[in-house]
Amino acid sequence: APDVDVNKVKAHLTELSAIATRNGGNRRSTNQGYDDSVAYVKARLQAAGYTVTEQPCTSGCTSGAGPNLIAEWPKGDANNVYMFGAHLDGVSAGPGMNDNGSGSAALLENALTLAQQNPAMRNRVRFAWWTDEEQGLNGSDFYVRSLSSTERSKIKAYYNFDMIASTNGGYFINHITSSAAAPMKAYWDSLGLQPEENTEGAGRSDDYSFERYSIPTSGYAMGASARKTSAQAAKWGGTASRAYDPCYHSSCDTLTNINTTGLDRASDGIAYTLWQRAVDTGTGST
């Protein structure tokens, strides 16, 4: 799998930050800062050759919320779909750089890297940027609910990325012992990171919308308002008894609230997982 350039991921974050700044300081799903975020991601994907769909959220979302954004790479078996998603909306308190510019930007650079590399594909990859997560996982819930049961059954796993650059963070994986998580865990294990189960995030982000329909899910996270334990500080560094992200849902969730090392490790692990799951590596494995 390729190395995803964390400087390119950070360049997307810089754009999302500027979008917040010119729209009252936030990217809330009901505000212009969200629609401009959608327009940015969409334009970059289209320039790379993706067909991109804006899906208006017509039920269950907050009134005035912008659309989900869906992009599928048009190669590989359409009956075996691996989805990778991140919520693109933020809260009104600030620009939402770790929550969730981080997951959104890592996903975008992974999509662009896939297009640029253009490998032979075994399975299908579909990317999603969700609306209105902050008001109740509403965009992803609408998406999964709106699929026919046939289309839902083609989704073999969903991978979620919400807060992957927490400045006092840890290395957390959703459903860490599941088969869906295996490549995510294998990559972080290869870096010696000793990842742990994402207990803080259980049921609290868009993977839950898929889990409710019995679709296997996993994902990376570095943590929100819960506090780092002394055992975690001993193995990962950082400050014990302090929040993983001290700027969670705050005005200080700006470009300086990004852990570049963590962001790189997650971005590269997404690429590793995507390659393992969907690229034709020529070994005849399925």
Ligand code: PHE
């Ligand atoms: N889903 C939460 C949010 O976007 C983030 C979160 C993730 C909180 C994991 C706790 C645990 O605000």
Ligand code: ZN
């Ligand atoms: Zn990298």
Ligand code: ZN
């Ligand atoms: Zn949030």
Ligand code: ZN
């Ligand atoms: Zn979030």
